[in-house]
Structures are given as structure tokens and as C-alpha cells.
Amino acid sequence: MIFPTGSKVTGKKQHLKFSSIGEKTMTTPTKRIAINNGGGYVPGLNTVLTGAILAANELGWEVIGIRDGFDGLLFPERYLEGGTVPLSHHLVEALSGAASPILGIAARTDPFHVRTVNSENQVEEVDRSNELLETLRKDHIEGVISVVSARNLGILWKLDRKGLKTVCVPTSVENDIAATVLSFGFNSALSYATETLDRARQAAQSARKIGVVEVLGEHAGWLALQAGIAVCADAVFIPEIPYDLAKVAANVQRKLKAAGRHSGLVVVAEGATPLAGHQASQTQAQSPNPFRVSLCPGAMDPESSHVIERSGHVAETVALQLQRQTGQETYPLVLGPLVKAGAPTAVDRQLGLGYGAAAVRAIKENQTGVMVAFQPPEVKLVPLAEAINRIRTVPTDSVFLQVARSLGIALGD
Amino acid sequence: METQAITKQPLKGLVLNIQHFCTYDGPGIRTTVFFKSCSLRCKWCSNPESIHPEPELAYNASKCIGVKECGFCKKECPESAIFTVDSDVKVRIHWDLCTNCGKCVAVCPPQSLYRFGQAMTVDQVLDEVEQDSTFYRESGGGITLSGGECLLQPEFSAALLAGAHERGVNTAIETAGNVPWRFMEKVLPHVDTMLHDHKLTDPERHRKWCGTDNTRILSNYMKAYEKFPKIKFIARTPVIPGVNDDEEHIHRVLAFIRPHKNVVDYELLPYFRAGASKYGFLGRVYELSDFQPPRPESLARLCATIDAAFGRTVGKK
Numbered sequence: 198m199i200f201p202t203g204s205k206v207t208g209k210k211q212h213l214k215f216s217s218i219g220e221k222t223m224t225t226p227t228k229r230i231a232i233n234n235g236g237g238y239v240p241g242l243n244t245v246l247t248g249a250i251l252a253a254n255e256l257g258w259e260v261i262g263i264r265d266g267f268d269g270l271l272f273p274e275r276y277l278e279g280g281t282v283p284l285s286h287h288l289v290e291a292l293s294g295a296a297s298p299i300l301g302i303a304a305r306t307d308p309f310h311v312r313t314v315n316s317e318n319q320v321e322e323v324d325r326s327n328e329l330l331e332t333l334r335k336d337h338i339e340g341v342i343s344v345v346s347a348r349n350l351g352i353l354w355k356l357d358r359k360g361l362k363t364v365c366v367p368t369s370v371e372n373d374i375a376a377t378v379l380s381f382g383f384n385s386a387l388s389y390a391t392e393t394l395d396r397a398r399q400a401a402q403s404a405r406k407i408g409v410v411e412v413l414g415e416h417a418g419w420l421a422l423q424a425g426i427a428v429c430a431d432a433v434f435i436p437e438i439p440y441d442l443a444k445v446a447a448n449v450q451r452k453l454k455a456a457g458r459h460s461g462l463v464v465v466a467e468g469a470t471p472l473a474g475h476q477a478s479q480t481q482a483q484s485p486n487p488f489r490v491s492l493c494p495g496a497m498d499p500e501s502s503h504v505i506e507r508s509g510h511v512a513e514t515v516a517l518q519l520q521r522q523t524g525q526e527t528y529p530l531v532l533g534p535l536v537k538a539g540a541p542t543a544v545d546r547q548l549g550l551g552y553g554a555a556a557v558r559a560i561k562e563n564q565t566g567v568m569v570a571f572q573p574p575e576v577k578l579v580p581l582a583e584a585i586n587r588i589r590t591v592p593t594d595s596v597f598l599q600v601a602r603s604l605g606i607a608l609g610d
Numbered sequence: 611m612e613t614q615a616i617t618k619q620p621l622k623g624l625v626l627n628i629q630h631f632c633t634y635d636g637p638g639i640r641t642t643v644f645f646k647s648c649s650l651r652c653k654w655c656s657n658p659e660s661i662h663p664e665p666e667l668a669y670n671a672s673k674c675i676g677v678k679e680c681g682f683c684k685k686e687c688p689e690s691a692i693f694t695v696d697s698d699v700k701v702r703i704h705w706d707l708c709t710n711c712g713k714c715v716a717v718c719p720p721q722s723l724y725r726f727g728q729a730m731t732v733d734q735v736l737d738e739v740e741q742d743s744t745f746y747r748e749s750g751g752g753i754t755l756s757g758g759e760c761l762l763q764p765e766f767s768a769a770l771l772a773g774a775h776e777r778g779v780n781t782a783i784e785t786a787g788n789v790p791w792r793f794m795e796k797v798l799p800h801v802d803t804m805l806h807d808h809k810l811t812d813p814e815r816h817r818k819w820c821g822t823d824n825t826r827i828l829s830n831y832m833k834a835y836e837k838f839p840k841i842k843f844i845a846r847t848p849v850i851p852g853v854n855d856d857e858e859h860i861h862r863v864l865a866f867i868r869p870h871k872n873v874v875d876y877e878l879l880p881y882f883r884a885g886a887s888k889y890g891f892l893g894r895v896y897e898l899s900d901f902q903p904p905r906p907e908s909l910a911r912l913c914a915t916i917d918a919a920f921g922r923t924v925g926k927k
Contacts, residue, residue, distance in 0.1 A: 307706070312651065312821070317790055319649035319762075320821035322662075351706035416695075437696075508900065586693040586704055593697060 228256070230560055231338045232284070233263035234298055235306040235353075236346035236368040239382025240389075241541025241549055242298040245344050245366055247289050248553020254286040256561060261338060262299065266306025270332045271325055281336075307352050330361055340560035342366060342553070344381070347374045347588065350568065354581040357566035364556040365568040365581060370537050373417035375587030376579045377570035381552055383419070384544040386536040390424040397530055398428060398462045407431075407449070407461040407519060407527040411512035413536060414466030417590045420536070421466035422597050425606060431461040432607035434515065436468035437591045440609030442515070446522035448607040453525065463519065465511050469609070508533045551576055622729040623766030626660050626758060628738050631745070634879075636782035636803045636844075638751025641739045643770070645757040646727040649788045651821035652809065653897045654850050656885030660758035665727035666710050667703070668891040673722035674700040683714035683723055705893030732769045740777055752780025752802070761785050764793040771800035784846075786820075787827035794830055795837075803842045805877075806831060810854050811862040819853055828866070835870040843873040849912065850881045851904045860912050864919045876916050880904050 232249050234242055246262070253260045262282040263269040269280030282300065308329045310322040333341065340362040343353050346369055357363045367374040370386035390412050401408035412420050418435020425433035431449050434440045445463075453461055512529035520527040541549065548571065555569040555576045567578040591598065601608055626644040635642045647663035648655075655661065659668060676699040677684060684692045684701055691707035692714060694700075700722075714723045739753050746752050753774045760767050760783055771781045782803035787794070798804070810816040813823035835843060845867050849855050867873040882903050889896035 309706075314822045317649075318788060318822055318826050320651045321649075348706070351704055355706065585707070586690055588695045588702070590695050 228258040228339050228560075229261060229337050230258055230340045230342065230557070231261045231263050231281070231333070231336075232300070232342040232344070233266055233269070233306075234300050234302050234344045235266040235349050236302075236344055238298065238302050238537050239368050239370050240385035240537070240539050241382070241545050242300075242302070242344060242368070244541060244546050244549030245368075245381060245553040245556075246284065246299070248550035248555075249342055249557050250284050250286055250289055250553070251550075252554035252557035256557065258557070260284040261336070263341075265301040266303025267308050267329055268303060268306065269300075270329055271308065271311060306349065309352065309355060326356060326359055330356070330359060333361065340364065340565070342556040342560070344368050350374070350581060351585045354566065354585050357581060362560065362565040363581075364559045364564065364578075365584075366552045366556055367568055367570065367584075370420065371414050371417050372419040373414075373589050374568075374584060375589045376568065376572075376584040377589075378573060379548060379571045381545060381548050382537070382541075384548070385539065385541045386413070386420060387423055387427075388542050389536050389539055390420055390532060391427040393532055393535075394424055394428040394430065394462065394464065398460075401460040401462055401528070404528065405459040405526070407463060407516075407523070407525050409463045409465060409512050409516040409519065409527055409529045411465050411467055411509060411529065411531045411533070413533070415468040416588050418466040418469070419589075419591060419597075421464045421469075422591055422595075422601065425464040426597060426601050426604065428462065428464075429604055430464045430606055432463045432609070433601060434463070434465040434469035434511075434609045435591060436466055436470065437593075438609045439470050439472040440515075441472050442518045443522060445607045445609055446519055449519070450523045450525070452605065453523075459525070461525070463515065465515050467508065467511055469511055469515075620731050621766055621769055622731050623735075623763045623770070624663070624665070624727050625730045625735060626657075626726055626728075628735065630742055632754065635754040635756060635784060636752070636805060637780070638749035639742070639745040640751040640754045640782065641742050642754045642756050642784075643735055643739070643760075645755060645760040645763055645767075647762045648758045648786070649762060649822075650759070650786055652786075652848075653819055654848060654853075654881055654901070656882065656888075657758070658885060658889050658892055658894060658896075659726040663762070664710065665712070665725045666892065667708055667712070667715065668724055668726055668888075669701075669703050669893075670722050670724075670891055671700050671702075673720045675720050675722075676700055680719060682717035682719075686713045686717050688713065703893055708893075732766070732773050735770055736773050736777060736779075739774065739779065743777075743779065746779060750780065752782065754782040754784060754805075756784040759786055759789060761787075761789040761793045761797055764789075764796040767797045768800055771797065775800060787830045788822065788824075789830070791830055791833060794834060798834060798838045798841060801838075801841055803844065804834065804838075805844045805846055806834075808845050808847050808863040808866070811859055811866075815853075819850075831866075835867075835872060839872050841872060843867075843870070845873055845876040846879055847876075848879045848881060849904050849909065850898075851901060851908075855904050855908055855912065857912065857915055860915050864916070868919060875920070878909060878912055878916070880909055 230253060232246060250260050262284045264276055264280050273280035308326040309324050311325045312322050314320055342364050344366040345353055350365060353363050353365050367377050367380040368382050369380035370382045372380050372383035374380045394410055397408045397410050414420050416436055418437055421433050421435050431452055432445050449461055509531040512531055516527040516529040552569045559567055559578050564578050566581050568581055568584050570577050570579045624646040626646045629642045632640045632642045644660060646660055648661045677694055689707045689709055691704045692701050693704060712725050715725050755767055774781050780802050781800060783801050784805045786807045809820055813825055816824040845863060847854060847863060867876060880903055886896045
């Protein structure tokens with residue numbers, strides 16, 4: 198589905214056929230490349246490794262895995278078996294898609310701000326990027342494939358500017374990385390969220406309540422929207438559409454009454470916010486203790502609650518408001534990081550393998566400072582500069598929004 | 611970590627804020643001067659803007675008037691760290707690309723972009739502080755240096771406190787104690803009251819939650835108790851549920867401070883979440899986002915332990 202035979206991997210200048218991976222190139226001089234995970238956990242990270250290892254093996258290259266982002270190189274003394282792992286193609290057989298990533302994970306790896314304790318016992322953040330580049334050079338590593346989230350793309354871009362040959366693989370369960378239609382991990386998260394929403398609906402039916410389920414999505418509402426559509430939720434709140442709770446409550450109430458239902462299902466993204474001037478009263482009631490908060494001029498501003506307070510806050514707020522306005526009992530439920538775990542779907546397995554292989558191709562073609570991106574029907578290489586200052590949000594003319602509206606799903610506006 | 615600023619003439623310090631009418635930072639009504647820079651990284655820190663030793667950018671999106679009406683910051687940023695997405699009204703910040711150059715701050719009319727940290731001279735600070743001298747006289751208050759860690763700028767702190775004494779203002783400092791003794795030794799001769807933190811007693815737990823162990827902190831406190839007998843010392847613990855809200859910690863702190871008669875009190879500061887939103891303004895992640903303030907009954911129990919140790923009968927928070 199994702200990579201039909203003969204689909205193309207394209208860079209700026211040329212198109213490469215996936216089928217060409219099958220051509221043995223054992224005569225090519227051996228090259229050493231490294232791979233790391235620097236984007237937090239998503240289902241099936243090992244499949245990207247598998248794709249890269251197999252593709253590199255076909256080229257006669259050696260692949261080294263760096264543990265915990267770049268920590269394996271910056272802090273090798275922390276690892277009993279060394280900070281790097283040789284990744285042979287024999288290892289691939291033991292790599293299960295559902296298993297924990299063998300290289301570990303680092304939700305945040307920033308060689309420009311490495312926290313250390315100096316000789317004066319003071320904690321500080323120091324720039325160790327030069328040291329990292331020197332270590333890679335000494336280890337004769339000619340390119341690094343980094344599986345990273347949107348937030349870490351900027352760091353890799355900065356490293357690339359300093360001379361690191363890097364190819365990024367986008368990973369995000371929120372699918373918020375720009376320049377690619379699909380980030381690795383999103384499809385698995387979507388499948389899990391959909392399955393759990395089905396269960397939440399049944400639980401709501403049993404309890405005769407409205408279930409308000411919060412899913413990840415700080416800046417982009419793809420997960421909430423697509424999962425909400427998949428289960429025909431009564432309402433979906435996403436960050437892109439500030440919600441007017443009174444309107445949604447009236448809408449949901451009308452739907453329940455018309456259908457004679459006593460239960461419902463509302464999906465909220467954790468980054469969903471109320472319309473300006475419609476701040477939830479619960480948030481206002483929790484005004485900060487005046488004790489030592491005036492340092493920041495904005496801290497006492499009631500509208501400063503645009504910052505995500507904590508996981509579950511939006512679900513609680515919406516559930517409470519909805520209960521007040523509909524008279525129907527509600528209960529909040531938070532999926533949170535659960536969607537990041539588990540086994541990858543078939544789509545993500547294909548995507549991971551394809552992305553890993555495409556990243557190796559990019560290094561072979563001397564493409565650096567790029568991200569592999571799925572832009573149907575092709576896998577392209579896009580410059581990191583085109584991806585770092587953008588977020589893939591749900592556009593107002595999205596077909597998913599149209600579908601949701603057609604199904605009668607309230608969208609907060 | 612003595613900043614470069616303090617080596618120049620006239621002597622300047624990096625100040626975060628001057629807050630008037632404080633009642634929790636020492637005796638009486640006080641004016642608290644918050645310093646920039648800290649040598650610990652406590653995960654519950656409610657003043658994250660005070661941590662880094664240099665001025666830094668913050669962004670409060672709720673004040674942004676939008677790129678259509680304004681958008682100067684986006685044009686001004688040399689690193690392209692300010693951007694918008696699709697139909698965004700307000701700008702977003704790419705924090706990894708920002709170099710804290712401050713060019714955007716200068717062109718932001720509603721001050722939704724601002725910088726934490728400002729170099730100030732001793733007289734500039736004292737002139738501001740002295741405005742409240744009437745309150746100090748009536749309440750027994752004065753100036754309190756806080757942070758961040760005020761002892762990381764020892765020359766400036768010492769000059770500020772000496773200047774306050776010259777103007778007849780009572781002095782106090784709030785410190786976490788993780789500085790070289792030579793820094794502390796330079797400032798303490800000018801201090802009337804020292805509020806000092808005992809965050810965790812176990813060195814390894816201290817390292818986990820605060821970034822480094824507490825060996826030097828305790829050593830500094832011990833020296834301070836002994837070498838500066840005229841200072842009133844007040845021990846404090848920020849009470850973080852599940853981290854240090856156990857009686858064992860309180861007992862250990864009491865065992866450390868009670869032999870020293872110049873430690874006149876031990877206060878508990880219950881964890882609160884007011885600083886959480888500031889992490890967002892600075893583009894950082896608040897690691898304790900799921901923590902809640904301690905329960906009143908838990909606090910009352912700990913307070914009773916302290917009151918008993920100090921021979922008091924009335925609960926004191």
C-alpha cells in the first residue's frame with residue numbers, strides 16, 4: 198500500500214527505484230555509517246533499523262548503532278557494553294518490531310546543551326557538538342541516520358551545518374512533521390487509539406455517560422481527528438479549531454436526544470484550546486498562588502493557560518464543562534503515552550523499512566542535511582531547512598474535516 | 611560562574627526582577643531581588659527563568675497581536691527561529707534555533723517577546739529597594755536577595771548588601787548553598803538573615819532531583835553556622851510529594867540544624883504549580899507536570915514534628 202513495487206525514492210536531482218536495492222554491490226568500498234534514535238519511543242522503531250541494516254548490507258557497508266540518541270558517544274562510560282553497538286545483518290533476524298528498541302531511546306538529545314557538573318560542582322549546560330563530531334570522525338563514521346521527532350529536527354539541522362553528514366527519519370505519533378504526509382509511528386498510534394476509543398464508547402454506553410477521551414496532539418490534531426472519524430465520535434476537539442463549548446454541548450445534546458441515547462463519545466487533543474474569551478471556569482478557579490509568581494509578567498495572565506498544564510487537563514476541563522452544560526454525566530479518560538507503545542501496524546512496518554532503506558540511499562548519493570519524506574506515491578528527500586520551521590497541522594480545507602462534518606461530528610466551531 | 615558583568619566598572623549584576631511587598635522571604639515586609647543563574651537544576655523549580663546565567667528569551671503567545679497586524683519579529687529574526695504555520699495568527703518559536711540575540715524583543719510592541727535578565731548597578735537596585743523603606747521600618751523588613759542563586763554573583767551581592775546596610779536597610783539572602791565557600795564567605799559578613807534550603811538529605815537523591823549531590827552544600831552550611839554566629843539562619847525545605855515529604859527527611863534536617871543555636875527556625879514551602887506555565891514561555895518541558903501540591907494533613911504532620919523540635923506548641927507552616 199505504501200510502497201508498491203517499483204515506486205520511487207526521489208531526491209532533488211534523481212529518482213531511485215526501490216527494486217534497485219536488490220542489486221548486490223559488494224565491490225563498493227566499505228563505508229561506515231551510524232544510526233540512532235533521538236525522537237522518543239514510537240511503535241516499531243526497530244523496523245527502521247532493519248531497513249537501514251539490510252540496505253547497508255546490500256551495499257557492503259558497516260552499520261554502527263549509537264545508544265540513547267547521542268549519549269552513547271557523549272557518555273560511553275555509562276554503558277557496560279560500550280556506547281555503540283555493531284549492527285550486522287544477522288541481528289535483523291532477532292529484531293522484532295514489537296520489541297523495545299535495541300538502541301534505547303532519547304526523548305531529547307541535544308549535543309549543544311549537554312547537562313554536566315563542572316569542577317566547581319555547579320550544574321550547567323555545555324556545548325559538546327564539536328566533541329561529538331570529532332568522535333564520529335575518529336570512528337570513521339561517514340554518515341548518521343537519525344530517527345527523530347519534530348522537535349529534534351532542528352538539532353540535527355544545526356549539526357549538519359557544522360559538518361555532520363546526516364539523514365533524518367521522521368517519527369511522530371502526532372504526525373505533525375512537515376514535508377511528509379506520514380511520519381513513522383503515526384499509523385500504529387492511530388490504530389491503537391481507534392481500538393481504545395471503541396472500548397471507551399462501550400464503557401460509556403454501559404455507564405450511560407459521555408466519555409471524554411484525550412489523545413496526544415499538542416500542535417496538530419491528526420490523531421484526534423482521524424481516530425474520532427474512525428469511531429464516529431460525537432465531537433472532536435483539535436488544536437487547529439478553538440472550541441466553543443456551549444455550541445458543542447448543544448450539538449451533542451441534540452444528537453443524543455434525537456437518537457434516544459444516554460451515552461456519547463468526545464475525543465479531545467491535548468493541545469485543544471477554548472475560543473478566546475471562553476476560558477474554562479475551572480482553569481480560572483485554579484489561579485496560581487500569588488506567592489512568588491510575579492517574576493514572569495505573563496504568569497498571572499488567565500490566558501497563559503494556553504500552555505499544556507499536564508496530561509489529562511483538557512479531558513478533565515472539557516468533561517466538567519460538558520457535564521455542566523448538558524446535564525449528562527461525563528467521565529474523562531486519558532490515553533496519553535499508551536499510544537506510543539505496542540506493536541507496529543503493517544503500514545508502519547513498511548514505512549519503517551522503506552524509510553531506513555531510503556536513508557541509506559541518501560547517504561550513498563551523498564545527500565546530507567535531508568529528511569526522508571513520504572509524498573505519495575514517492576519517498577523523497579527534503580532538505581531539513583524545509584522541515585524544521587514548519588508543523589504539519591490540519592488545514593481548514595482538509596478532507597478529513599469535510600468527512601467529519603459530513604458525519605455530523607461536532608468540531609468545536 | 612562569576613559573570614563577566616561583575617568584573618566591569620561600574621559593578622553590575624544580572625538581575626531578573628525586583629519584587630516588592632514580599633512576606634515570605636524573611637522577617638517583615640521585604641523587597642526581593644531575584645538574581646539570574648543557578649547551580650542546581652531542581653525539577654520542581656518554580657522560577658525556570660532564573661536558571662541560566664545569561665539573559666534569555668521568553669514568549670507569551672497570549673499577548674501576541676498577530677503577524678497580520680505586526681509580524682516584525684518574524685522579519686527581524688536572523689536565525690529564522692520565529693515562524694507561523696498555515697493560517698496561524700500568532701507566531702511560534704523554534705527554541706533550538708533561537709540564539710537569544712534579543713532582536714525580536716526590541717521590535718515587539720505588545721511585549722509578548724521579552725528577555726529575562728537585566729544588568730543593573732548596585733545603586734540602581736538600591737534606589738528601587740529604598741522606595742519601600744517605610745514598610746521596612748514598620749514591619750522589621752528589608753531587602754532579600756534570591757534567585758536563581760544570588761551567591762553566584764558574590765561581588766555584586768556583597769556590594770548590594772553592604773550598600774543596603776549603609777542605607778539602614780535590613781538584609782537577607784535566600785540560597786541553596788551550592789557555591790564555592792569563597793563566594794559564600796564574601797557575602798555573609800553583610801547578611802542579617804540567611805534562608806537556606808535543605809532540599810534532600812540523601813546525596814544520591816539530591817543528585818537525581820537537583821542535578822548534583824549535596825555534600826558541598828552541607829559543608830558550606832556547617833561552616834556558615836560556625837563562622838557567622840550573629841546571622842539568623844532559617845532552614846527551609848520545599849515539600850515535594852513523593853520526593854521529600856517524609857518525616858525521615860525532616861528528622862535528618864532537624865538533626866543537622868538543631869545543634870546550632872543560631873538556626874532559629876525551619877520552614878516548609880509546599881510545592882505549588884504556579885511556575886509550570888513559565889516553562890512553556892521558555893520553550894522547555896516541565897518534568898513534574900503530573901505532580902500535585904502536598905495534602906494539608908501531610909503538611910500539618912510535618913509541621914508538628916518541627917514545632918516539637920523547636921519547643922513550640924502552635925503549628926507553623
